[in-house]
Amino acid sequence: MLLTDISWPALLPGIIVTVTALVVLxxxxxxxxxxxxxxxxxxxxxMVAAGVASAVLWNANAGGFGDTYLLDRYAIFFNLVLCLTGxxxxxxxxxxxxxxxxxxxxxxxxLLLAVLGMMVMAQANDLIIVFLGLELMSISIYVLAGIWxxxxxxxxxxxxxxxxxxxxxxxxLFGIAMAYGAFGTTTLTPIAxxxxxxxxxxxxxxLAATGLLLIGFGFKIAAVPFHSWAPxxxxxxxxxxxxxxxxxxxxxxxxxxxxxxxxxxxxxAVDWTWIIWPLAVLSMTVGNVAALLQRNIKRMLAYSSIxxxxxxxxxxxxxxxxxxxxxxxxxxxxxxxxxxxxxVVIAVGRRGEPNEEVSDYAGLGFRYPFLGTCMTIFxxxxxxxxxxxxxxxxxxxxxxxxxxxxxxxxxxxxxxxxLSVYYYVGVLMQMYMGENPREVQGVAxxxxxxxxxxxxxxxxxxxxxxxxxAFDLARSAVQSLGT
Amino acid sequence: xxxxxxxSYYIALSALLFSIGAIGMLVRRNAIVMFMCIELxxxxxxxxxxxxxxxxxxxxxxxIVFFVMTVAAAEAAVGLAIxxxxxxxxxxxxxxxxxxxxx
Numbered sequence: 001m002l003l004t005d006i007s008w009p010a011l012l013p014g015i016i017v018t019v020t021a022l023v024v025l026x027x028x029x030x031x032x033x034x035x036x037x038x039x040x041x042x043x044x045x046x047m048v049a050a051g052v053a054s055a056v057l058w059n060a061n062a063g064g065f066g067d068t069y070l071l072d073r074y075a076i077f078f079n080l081v082l083c084l085t086g087x088x089x090x091x092x093x094x095x096x097x098x099x100x101x102x103x104x105x106x107x108x109x110x111l112l113l114a115v116l117g118m119m120v121m122a123q124a125n126d127l128i129i130v131f132l133g134l135e136l137m138s139i140s141i142y143v144l145a146g147i148w149x150x151x152x153x154x155x156x157x158x159x160x161x162x163x164x165x166x167x168x169x170x171x172x173l174f175g176i177a178m179a180y181g182a183f184g185t186t187t188l189t190p191i192a193x194x195x196x197x198x199x200x201x202x203x204x205x206x207l208a209a210t211g212l213l214l215i216g217f218g219f220k221i222a223a224v225p226f227h228s229w230a231p232x233x234x235x236x237x238x239x240x241x242x243x244x245x246x247x248x249x250x251x252x253x254x255x256x257x258x259x260x261x262x263x264x265x266x267x268x269a270v271d272w273t274w275i276i277w278p279l280a281v282l283s284m285t286v287g288n289v290a291a292l293l294q295r296n297i298k299r300m301l302a303y304s305s306i307x308x309x310x311x312x313x314x315x316x317x318x319x320x321x322x323x324x325x326x327x328x329x330x331x332x333x334x335x336x337x338x339x340x341x342x343x344v345v346i347a348v349g350r351r352g353e354p355n356e357e358v359s360d361y362a363g364l365g366f367r368y369p370f371l372g373t374c375m376t377i378f379x380x381x382x383x384x385x386x387x388x389x390x391x392x393x394x395x396x397x398x399x400x401x402x403x404x405x406x407x408x409x410x411x412x413x414x415x416x417x418x419l420s421v422y423y424y425v426g427v428l429m430q431m432y433m434g435e436n437p438r439e440v441q442g443v444a445x446x447x448x449x450x451x452x453x454x455x456x457x458x459x460x461x462x463x464x465x466x467x468x469x470a471f472d473l474a475r476s477a478v479q480s481l482g483t
Numbered sequence: 484x485x486x487x488x489x490x491s492y493y494i495a496l497s498a499l500l501f502s503i504g505a506i507g508m509l510v511r512r513n514a515i516v517m518f519m520c521i522e523l524x525x526x527x528x529x530x531x532x533x534x535x536x537x538x539x540x541x542x543x544x545x546x547i548v549f550f551v552m553t554v555a556a557a558e559a560a561v562g563l564a565i566x567x568x569x570x571x572x573x574x575x576x577x578x579x580x581x582x583x584x585x586x
Contacts, residue, residue, distance in 0.1 A: 128547050135554045142561050152572040156581050158565045163517050163578075166558055167508050170524030173551060174501055177531035181494070184539045186547070 007064025009057050010071040013050040013079055014119055020046025021112035028105025039108045040094040044087055046112065050119070051083030061480065067189050068126035073480035074328075077473060078122035078255040081332050085248045086115040088339045088452050093240040095446040096346045100238065102148055110147070114140035114244065118252035127176040127186040127213075130256045134172065134220070137252060138165045141245060145237040157236025164219065164229040172216025178209035188264040195267040210265055210272055214279075217260075220253035221309045222302075224282040231290075234302035235356075239349065242298060243342035246305045247335045254312060254331055261316065262324050263481040269319045276313055277409060283310030284416040291423050296356050297345055300423060301338070304382060307420060308334055314406070314413050315397035321478050323400040328474035330393030333381075333463055337390055340456030341378040347371055347449050358427055362434030372431055374453045381460045383424040384417045389463040396471065493534040501527035514566050514576040518559075525555050 023046075024039050031038065054076045063070035071079075089111065097107060117137030124130040142165065146158025176186060182205035183191045198206060218226040234242045261272060287307030294300040308330075315327040348355045348364065348371070355361075365372030381388030394417060398410045463470055504523035511517055529548045536544025570576050 128550060132550060132554065135558065139557055139561050142565060146565050146568055149568060152569075155565065155568045155572055159514060159569050159578075159581070162562050162565050163508075163514065163521070166518070166521045166562065167505075167524075169558075170501075170504065170521055170528070173525060173528040174531065176547075177497075177528045177535065180532060180544055180547070181535040181538075184535075184541060185543065 005064045005066065007062050007069070007071075009060050009062035010064055010069055010123065012057070013054045013071070013083075014116060014123070016050040016053055017046055017112055017116040017119065020049075021109050021116065024105065024112060025109045028109070031105065034103035036097065036103050036105050036108070037094050039105050040090050043090050043108045043112055047083050047086040047090065047115065051080055051087075054079035054083070063125070066187065068129055068187055069123055070125045071123055073477040074259065075123040075255075077328055077477035078251065079119050081251050081335055082115055082118045082122065082248060085244065085251065085335050085339065086111070088336075088343075088456065089240055089244045089248070091448045091452045092243060092339070092343050092346055095448045096238065096240045099346070099349065099351055099446075100148065101351055102238070104147060107144065107147055110140045110144050111244065114144065115248065118248050118255075121252040122255040124256060125188045125259070127179055127188070127260070130260070131169070131173060131176060133252070134256070135169060137249065138169065138220075141165075141241070141249065144241040144244070145233060147241070148238050151236075153236040154238060157233045160229050161233040161237075168216050168219030168226070171212050171219070175209045175212030175214075175216055178205050178212060182206040182209060188260065192264045192266065195265065198267070206268065207271060210268055211275065213260060214272065214275060217253055217257040218279060221250050221257065221312070222306050223279045223309045223313060224286040224306060225279075227283070227286070227306045227309075230306055231294075231299045231302040234305075235296055235298045239298065239342055239346050239354075242301075243339050246301065246342070247338050250305065250309065251331045251335060254327060258316065258324060258327055259481065262319060262478075266319070273317050273319060276317055277406075280310045280313035280317065280409065281412055283307065283313060284413055285310075288416050288419045288423075291420070294423075295358055297358050297361070297427070298356055300358065300427075301341060301345075304420070304424075305338065307416065308382075310416070311394060311397055311413060314401050314409060317406060317409065318400040318404045320400070320404065321475060322403065323397075324478035324481075325471060325475040326393070326396035326400045328477055329396055329467065329471050332470060332474070333389035333393040333460070336456045336459040336463065337378045337381045337388070340374060340453060340460060341382070343449055343452045343456065344371055344375045344378065347446065347453070358430055359434065359436055360438075361427060361430045362436035363431070365428075365431035370450075370453070374457045375431060376428055377457050377460055379424040379427050381464065383421040385421075387461070387464050389460050389467070392464050392467040396467075490534055490538045494531060497527045497530040497534065499527075500524075500530065512578045514569070514578055517578065518562055518566070522555060522559070525551060 024042050061072055114137050117133045120133030142162045145161050146155050148154035180186050182202045183194050222230040284307050287303045291300050291303035312327050315323045381390035384391045384394050401410050501524050504520045507520035508517050532544040532547050
């Protein structure tokens with residue numbers, strides 16, 4: 001590992017986010033009164049700047065530090081998804097924090113640092129850098145989950161996320177130790193070249209490393225059977241943090257997961273696909289069946305995110321460029337529609353009255369046509385109805401798997417997708433046909449939330465109808481792996 | 484190197500410590516003890532790193548241990564703060580008694 005070749009372009013997006021976080025931290029001291037919206041604006045500027053910096057460097061293919069930290073197209077694609085997630089989460093948070101009465105500048109700092117950790121995971125080409133990024137992200141999110149201290153359920157969610165998250169990091173780290181033992185390095189490029197001619201002594205350690213890394217990543221993407229924390233933590237954490245967890249953590253974990261497994265451990269694909277397909281089947285089935293039984297919308301979205309982890313694993317199993325590109329595209333689509341759905345959840349809630357039961361949505365569609373239309377778009381998209389990005393993503397994932405001969409797996413996935421229509425449309429039925437004696441009133445006009453909803457609804461439809469340019473970007477991102 | 488135990492002994496010890504940590508995490512219900520089990524798992528990984536570094540005569544693994552110790556310290560700071568926040572609400576840190584969210 002040679003650390004003398006410093007690559008400033010590769011560091012640039014991370015530096016921008018770090019500086020923004022520090023500026024927010026200091027600026028917080030100079031703000032008097034409870035209004036912290038200005039800090040959100042500083043964060044927004046930083047996030048947009050980091051996204052633009054990544055996009056500008058699309059053709060640079062920067063990398064340094066002994067090939068451990070890259071800004072290849074793959075990393076840039078994820079940086080863009082993560083910056084978009086950061087921007088939308090910040091917008092939501094600015095309205096959400098004032099609505100629950102949480103005036104805390106640290107919230108914005110932690111949010112920026114969490115996104116920084118995610119970007120480090122996307123850019124890491126070394127298992128230890130993956131670990132550092134993962135921990136930066138996770139520790140920030142432990143704090144965010146518990147930041148609403150007056151609420152017991154927020155503290156409980158933080159404790160559960162902390163214990164199980166740290167447990168998962170233990171597996172990941174032990175897996176890295178095994179990989180170091182097998183290959184004498186933790187950098188992915190030499191690991192990939194050594195795997196081509198694996199000696200008999202290396203093989204057991206390499207397989208142990210693969211299994212342990214799979215468990216570690218499995219926790220972070222919330223795949224069954226490593227999912228048990230997700231519903232509880234999603235329900236208890238403040239809703240804007242839940243949105244970041246559902247989208248950002250999953251995208252970042254998949255970024256590192258796909259880079260390690262599709263690029264470095266590609267040669268072992270015959271071995272690891274046989275561990276991943278049961279995970280995919282279980283995640284889809286358990287996620288969808290459990291979602292059917294939920295009455296709380298945040299828990300329902302948690303199980304829906306578990307099911308989506310299953311669909312994404314189907315794309316991983318294809319283990320080729322098309323499969324990888326499908327995973328990247330679907331993560332982008334999943335990001336916009338899920339953030340939109342959580343924005344609706346925030347819009348329906350009020351101070352001291354979270355309105356998180358599905359029955360609270362009764363009649364909402366007619367009283368608040370804008371919220372109703374947006375929720376309809378997101379729910380239909382998640383259930384995989386054509387014209388929306390959810391369908392396009394599933395189409396790419398499933399066709400990549402079919403080309404590799406996983407027909408029966410795709411049949412299970414498609415059946416699951418049909419099953420999921422039931423509970424997504426259940427929310428819509430409730431909104432347009434349900435009746436609730438206690439009508440949710442006074443959903444205030446909130447400018448930031450409206451902007452978030454407009455953008456996510458637009459993106460859900462636009463990516464659904466014109467997916468080709470985004471898919472081409474995803475394909476060229478996956479092709480940049482290992483060049 | 485006479486009198487030095489072979490590498491495999493250290494790896495076996497490391498695997499044993501890791502297993503004790505993982506099983507302890509699953510069977511114990513006190514948040515502090517669960518956290519100690521996680522620390523044991525991280526330190527088992529550290530032992531493996533140092534052992535492999537010695538076996539391969541490279542210094543990488545020993546450097547990694549410093550990273551891991553730093554991360555573990557940050558994690559401990561946040562984790563204990565969270566445990567205290569929960570204790571202030573419930574006067575308990577027993578995971579089974581935290582039933583507000585279905586565990």
